[in-house]
Amino acid sequence: MAAVTQQPAPGSAGPVNLREPAGWRRTKNGLMTGLMWLAFLIVLVPLVLVLYTVVSKGAAAINWQFLSSPTIPPNIMPLGSGGMGPAVVGTLEITGFAALIAIPVGVLGAVYLNEYGGNGILAKVIAFMSDVMTGVPSIVMGLFIYTIWTLQFGYSGMGGSFALACLMLPVVIRSSYEMLRLVPNSLREGSYALGASKARVILTVVLPSAVGGIVSGALLAVARAAGETAPLLFTILTVEQTNSNLFSGANTALSTQIFANATSPYVGAEQRAWGAALTLIAITFILMIVARIVTARFTRYSH
Amino acid sequence: MAKLEVPETVKDKAAAEPGNPVFDVRDVSTYYGNFKAVKNVSLTIHENEVTAFIGPSGCGKTTVLRTLNRMNDLIPGARVEGDITYRGQSLYAKQVSPTAVRRRIGMVFQKANPFPKSIYDNVAYGPRINGIRKKSDLDGIVERSLKQAALWDEVKNRLNKSALGMSGGQQQRLCIARTLAVEPDVVLMDEPCSALDPIATGRIEDLMQEIKSQYTIVIVTHNMQQATRVSDRTAFYSVERNEESDTRTGVLVEYDQTAKIFENPSNPLTGDYVTGRMG
Ligand SMILES: Nc1ncnc2c1ncn2[C@@H]1O[C@H](COP(=O)(O)OP(=O)(O)OP(=O)(O)O)[C@@H](O)[C@H]1O
Ligand SMILES: [Mg+2]
Numbered sequence: 001m002a003a004v005t006q007q008p009a010p011g012s013a014g015p016v017n018l019r020e021p022a023g024w025r026r027t028k029n030g031l032m033t034g035l036m037w038l039a040f041l042i043v044l045v046p047l048v049l050v051l052y053t054v055v056s057k058g059a060a061a062i063n064w065q066f067l068s069s070p071t072i073p074p075n076i077m078p079l080g081s082g083g084m085g086p087a088v089v090g091t092l093e094i095t096g097f098a099a100l101i102a103i104p105v106g107v108l109g110a111v112y113l114n115e116y117g118g119n120g121i122l123a124k125v126i127a128f129m130s131d132v133m134t135g136v137p138s139i140v141m142g143l144f145i146y147t148i149w150t151l152q153f154g155y156s157g158m159g160g161s162f163a164l165a166c167l168m169l170p171v172v173i174r175s176s177y178e179m180l181r182l183v184p185n186s187l188r189e190g191s192y193a194l195g196a197s198k199a200r201v202i203l204t205v206v207l208p209s210a211v212g213g214i215v216s217g218a219l220l221a222v223a224r225a226a227g228e229t230a231p232l233l234f235t236i237l238t239v240e241q242t243n244s245n246l247f248s249g250a251n252t253a254l255s256t257q258i259f260a261n262a263t264s265p266y267v268g269a270e271q272r273a274w275g276a277a278l279t280l281i282a283i284t285f286i287l288m289i290v291a292r293i294v295t296a297r298f299t300r301y302s303h
Numbered sequence: 304m305a306k307l308e309v310p311e312t313v314k315d316k317a318a319a320e321p322g323n324p325v326f327d328v329r330d331v332s333t334y335y336g337n338f339k340a341v342k343n344v345s346l347t348i349h350e351n352e353v354t355a356f357i358g359p360s361g362c363g364k365t366t367v368l369r370t371l372n373r374m375n376d377l378i379p380g381a382r383v384e385g386d387i388t389y390r391g392q393s394l395y396a397k398q399v400s401p402t403a404v405r406r407r408i409g410m411v412f413q414k415a416n417p418f419p420k421s422i423y424d425n426v427a428y429g430p431r432i433n434g435i436r437k438k439s440d441l442d443g444i445v446e447r448s449l450k451q452a453a454l455w456d457e458v459k460n461r462l463n464k465s466a467l468g469m470s471g472g473q474q475q476r477l478c479i480a481r482t483l484a485v486e487p488d489v490v491l492m493d494e495p496c497s498a499l500d501p502i503a504t505g506r507i508e509d510l511m512q513e514i515k516s517q518y519t520i521v522i523v524t525h526n527m528q529q530a531t532r533v534s535d536r537t538a539f540y541s542v543e544r545n546e547e548s549d550t551r552t553g554v555l556v557e558y559d560q561t562a563k564i565f566e567n568p569s570n571p572l573t574g575d576y577v578t579g580r581m582g
Pocket of ligand 2: 523
């Protein structure tokens with residue numbers, strides 16, 4: 001406070017001092033900035049370590065032969081033999097179909113919750129159930145699909161898709177709901193005032209305004225699901241051949257291949273596990289980039 | 304503040320025979336939940352006239368305006384009592400569709416609310432809802448509406464840029480253009496000029512004079528001079544404190560020709576307000 005009183009009164013002679021008064025405030029500012037940088041660096045450590053390990057160990061395994069040739073059982077010795085072709089196909093199919101189920105249902109559910117449900121009892125129940133579902137461990141979700149689907153119809157990629165869709169659904173609902181809530185009411189009113197019906201308001205104003213966040217949330221769910229292992233172990237079984245038929249027959253996926261290979265003591269298997277891990281990360285990464293490009297086109301007017 | 308001069312043209316117009324009634328508001332009270340926001344409003348709004356709503360903040364001008372195109376239906380708990388007749392039809396009758404009402408009775412809001420779309424798509428939004436798809440038709444409507452809202456020259460070279468990149472005043476004029484694009488029967492304006500500079504305000508006022516031969520306009524304003532410049536009739540609202548429940552309810556104090564309200568009001572409250580002795 002003393003620094004303030006030392007300043008010349010406005011209008012009096014002498015230069016006006018516009019500098020930040022030295023002292024505690026400046027120190028606090030510096031301290032906090034430093035703390036934030038520190039926190040940022042700490043967050044970066046595990047991320048960089050994971051990426052570094054996977055890339056350094058997996059890069060050696062990856063080549064076209066690895067990505068395309070059939071998988072082999074983990075106990076086959078030679079380094080550099082066998083690949084992940086069937087697992088890449090399986091992961092893309094199974095996760096893709098799961099996304100096809102969970103994203104539309106989840107987004108529509110969120111639209112219902114935010115635009116139609118109001119304070120009604122049904123909306124409250126759905127929101128509560130979806131939050132509970134978020135907390136269900138993935139292995140339990142796998143068991144659930146195993147009992148109600150796999151025991152009836154046998155192992156198939158589709159069973160895996162169902163399990164992954166169940167895992168993605170609450171995440172998609174929650175993230176889409178939060179994004180829809182952020183759309184200002186004044187935009188809805190602007191559209192209503194021009195004579196738009198409710199469906200029209202939602203389709204042409206609400207969803208386009210929220211699309212960026214909805215896509216981000218959905219992708220995060222897809223990326224997480226792509227790496228899920230436990231629910232797939234029960235439902236797709238993990239085989240060595242490519243099974244491009246999603247709807248029948250046992251299938252395979254990168255995550256379960258990583259599990260099978262990494263838990264066996266053979267050198268060749270270990271290398272295949274790292275290679276599969278890197279492939280999985282790369283697939284997720286490419287997905288994220290594609291989605292960013294797509295949403296950038298949709299949201300080019302929102303700033 | 305001295306008494307405001309009411310321009311001669313306005314006086315003449317208002318003294319002449321009034322147009323057909325567009326809205327007939329009878330004994331209307333509006334509630335938000337249990338809170339009675341305005342009570343017992345009765346007034347008639349005439350065709351091809353500009354009607355101004357004035358009064359202190361919170362007295363219910365926006366509320367009354369929003370009951371005229373059923374915008375308050377969108378607020379959970381909002382409720383209207385009394386009768387509003389729009390061109391002979393009861394506005395709140397069961398079979399009336401609020402969507403159809405709002406297509407004929409457009410609204411410009413207190414705060415500019417352009418859609419996060421391009422300038423062109425903002426203006427073309429309403430016509431597209433009404434099924435106009437042909438590019439050449441839309442182009443014509445967009446240009447005409449932007450010209451009417453005194454915005455064309457500023458934006459004609461960047462119609463495909465985001466509407467959110469415009470200044471606040473430009474955004475408000477865009478919202479006016481968006482409303483005019485659907486050629487409504489009535490335009491409700493809630494303080495359309497509160498974010499505009501005097502030049503843009505002048506343009507909007509000119510616009511109102513120009514278009515009132517085709518439209519009926521209701522405008523909320525805190526600017527007394529503006530009310531005297533543009534309106535034919537003025538409704539003055541005030542708040543009444545309810546002693547028991549300690550709530551404030553808006554009431555319509557006086558509704559008459561603008562010249563009468565500003566030069567010779569019948570209610571002393573009106574006189575105090577328009578001359579600045581009460582706010
Ligand atoms: N959505 C709402 N929910 C509950 N109460 C509301 C709502 N909108 C307005 N009110 C209340 O209704 C009363 C009238 O508000 P209104 O917005 O109509 O005033 P106004 O005359 O337009 O004021 P201003 O000149 O400040 O815009 C106020 O007491 C306000 O708190
Ligand atoms: Mg208001």
